[in-house]
Amino acid sequence: KQxxxxxxxxxxxxxGENLVLNCSxxxxxxxxxxxxRQDPGKGLTSLLLIQSSxxxxxxxxxxxxxxxxxGRSTLYIAxxxxxxxxxxxxxxxxxxxxxxxxxxxxxxxxxx
Amino acid sequence: xxQVTQNPRYLITVxxxxxxxxxxxxxxxxxxxxxxxxxxxxxxxxxxxxxxxVTDKGDVPEGYKVSRKEKRxxxxxxxxxxPNQTSLYFxxxxxxxxxxxxxxxxxxxxxxxL
Numbered sequence: 001k002q003x004x005x006x007x008x009x010x011x012x013x014x015x016g017e018n019l020v021l022n023c024s025x026x027x028x029x030x031x032x033x034x035x036x037r038q039d040p041g042k043g044l045t046s047l048l049l050i051q052s053s054x055x056x057x058x059x060x061x062x063x064x065x066x067x068x069x070x071g072r073s074t075l076y077i078a079x080x081x082x083x084x085x086x087x088x089x090x091x092x093x094x095x096x097x098x099x100x101x102x103x104x105x106x107x108x109x110x111x112x
Numbered sequence: 113x114x115q116v117t118q119n120p121r122y123l124i125t126v127x128x129x130x131x132x133x134x135x136x137x138x139x140x141x142x143x144x145x146x147x148x149x150x151x152x153x154x155x156x157x158x159x160x161x162x163x164x165x166v167t168d169k170g171d172v173p174e175g176y177k178v179s180r181k182e183k184r185x186x187x188x189x190x191x192x193x194x195p196n197q198t199s200l201y202f203x204x205x206x207x208x209x210x211x212x213x214x215x216x217x218x219x220x221x222x223x224x225x226l
Contacts, residue, residue, distance in 0.1 A: 031210070032212075034214065034215065036217075041219075041220075042219055042220070043116070043202055043217035043218050043219045043220050044202065044204075044215075044217040045217070046214040046215060046216065049213075049214050051212075089154075089155070091155075093210055097209060097210055098157075098160055098162075098168070098170075098210065099145065099157040099160060099170055099171070099210075100155075100157075100210070100215060102154045102155040102156075103154065104152070104153075104154040105154070
């Protein structure tokens, strides 16, 4: 059964720092991997989607990489800002292709 | 504006009183799904629908029902709610089947069953 783990569970950094969030999954036979952002009291927003054939995706200050063979993905946030404070979740598609399996998230706090 | 709309945002009810949480999307999406989010357990899928009149169970379907009579709507029904169904619920949709699509989420419904 696919399991997704995110480390660390929480992270606090000063504004301007570059940071890396980690995600690992137990079954390397995935279709794709998505990174989401969740703000308190709000839903999830999809940030980046990496297909299994891809190595990375970039959007603005965000870069996500995927290493299927090792079961790992990283989300790199450059020049962090207080507005980046949120919970970041990674998710992989289950083998049936019908549901995302989510990690428990990393809660990021960026102080000004 | 393209969005997934859930109602209500907050709901407090008592054990056994039937309730419905509505979900509607205006993006002509084929796929819709319900998740619940619990502390320490993360997000888990309840039900999903690949198209109109096609629904199937996710990982935690017990105590829930869904219907997909129209493409845009996917209500979640709790026939006899129990306290263990107290949770934050999310509806989500995507244009086509998941392997190639991003998932769009509603803002969530916080349900408390007393």
